[in-house]
Amino acid sequence: MEEFDMRDFLETIKDMIFIVNREGKLLYTNTALIEKLGYSHEELTEMHILAMTVPDKMDEAEKAFGDMFVGKRESATLSLVRKDGTLLPGKTRVWHGKWNNEPCIFGIVKDLSKEHRIFPSPSLDTPRIHPEGSGMNWREKPGSPKDTSCELRGKDISKPRVLIVDDQLFNLKLLENALKEDYIVMTAANGVEALEQATGKSQPDIILLDVIMPVMNGYEVCIRLREMPETRDIPVILLTALKNEKNEEYALQLGVVDYITKPFSLPIIKGRIKNHVEQKKYRDRQRENSYMDELTQIANRRKFNESVAIEWNRARRNGSYLSVLMIDADLFKKYNDFYGHLEGDNCLYKIAQTLKLNLKRSSDLVARWGGEEFACILTDTDRIGAILVGERLRKAIVNLNIPSQVSDVDRVVTVSVGAATMLPSDDNSLEELLQKADLALYKAKKSGRNRVCSA
Template identity: 45%
Template sequence: MSKRQTILLVDDETRHLKVLVKAFLNDYRVLFARSGDEALQLVQQEAPDLIILDVMMPGMDGYQLFGLLQQDQALRQVPVIFLTGRDGEADERRGLEMGAVDYWTKPVSIDIARIRARNHLELKRHRDLLAKLAITDSLCDIANRRGFEDYLAREWHRAARTGRPVSLLMIDIDYFKAFNDHYGHPAGDQCLRQVAALIDKTLSRPADLAARYGGEEFVCVLPETPEAGARVLAQKLRQAVADSGMVHGHSPLGNRLTISLGAATLQPDEAGDPAELVELADQALYDAKNGGRDRVVVAGMVLTTLAKAESG
């Protein structure tokens, strides 16, 4: 069963709010706000699927609120319907030129409103599906490289504003070419899917992102995670694969599948580039592979043997 879509109603008139809430409550999840400021707080917590926005409100009016929403990359994708008691062509043109998907004049016909809202929400569902497919790896069903780069860029800029660190893990399946050569590419694909599922399952926070970087390499973006936390999670991931029971009979490390991990942490600033974090993690992964594989190396630390990493 698909998740119920969310409609945000913004109107300072309680009577109109009650009518619209009643109209949509049976079919959708409905949020409401009585001012532009209240609406801004709500959308920062969760982006709705549709916003029905009254134009004429005290303080911040609908046009001003819409302008602020357009400045946010994620909220810019949310369709907005303007709602107003004025039916002038100039007002309607202004709203549509700003980017609103529709313009309703009060009093609204509830039956027509339901149909129009349903149509806009269906279009939004299709756009979301296409957007998800564009950033999802079709084999492993986690984010692809494009999805990873987009997410890292967003988290980098957010961390620059909040003053919080961002950590990155880069992961490589050890001796994967030998695995493919011995077991065949279908088995190799199944191996990639299993490792991706283990990584995704081990990430416990909703904000953490697992992605396929390319080939047999994966990455994990860990917002608001200091170096110590990244190191602990990297060790958990290595152990999860080691304990999975996946067989690799042609690995010099034994009759089991293993992974190597590089971890890096930075405190972003707006003048910096997320590529700096990727480069650090990539170098740490190179050190892990060069040091014997099946281990975790943290950028900026002396290459650590597996025994030391596990005891630390």
């Protein structure tokens, strides 16, 4: 990237940016930093980096920046001194690079002025990686304010999600800045974080993945993604400095949809992302059509089988409960014979849509299991919760008031519900959970129908 282009990019970043050489001389500061500190551009470029730090913290600051240059640390918290003598609390993260062919470090400073009113003034201290966020969400101490610059708050959820995975902060910022207008941008600093986000509730529609990373390289991430049912269909674009044909061939064998070498062109990357996202949307529509039960217009058994397997694996990783409800329309054969198949079909449609309407969470799913039977997946739901949901669904069907002159249970159409709950582990299986739900349904029918029983 040419120097002119680099400067243009750095000026688009709202955070404060500085570039400093090994001697500590400031080589560049962006407009945001100039405005925050009150110095002129000329004054700053003549300063040493330590001149911006608190005098009684000078020794700590010198050691911190020294450690940054040799790669012993990537970030620090500090207060910068404004021209008027007041302090600006901030946290800095750095990455290595070159400026006019001179080795240097690039620093991004987050302004903590607002948080400073509530939290103590930060001191130079080694930060810890936030265990729940992306690589961009780093913090100093438990209880300190979390950096939410790359989270999904206030974003348009209708936009496609792009997960950028790179251990270089500069690359993350560059790509995030280029894509944030058209996409919800998610970031991860290594392969482990990438897998956590890819298997989360808000899955990305496409992944931009670096190859050379610590902890877990991009090839291993691809292998893991393809092994899991919930992630195997997410398109992956590799962004890498590896230009060898064998590397590209290996990546394509792993199932990546594109292979782009660095340095890359942003317009080309944006164009390729758009094409792959559109292709995924088309495939998703085709898949959803194949997952729909034609009569009831809810998910079919194929969709249920795939979804329950995904949720079982997710619950096992997260250590959370998973519940399943089996639901049967009571004495439906007698209803069908008496009222006719057209009225029977209409009855099943009403039951299905009512069940769907009364599942309150988007993560839950109701599907037609077969004939007059339905099945529900309830994520993060314990035994009591499953029984309560089952009872709500049972009442909702009674409240439809569909007349039935042939029912031995009530004067309206009713359903029986079997509930089963497990904490997935090595000691149980999904098949056992489904068998338990089926046994609970049998128990409900044998004990009088129009009720909820659990196994």
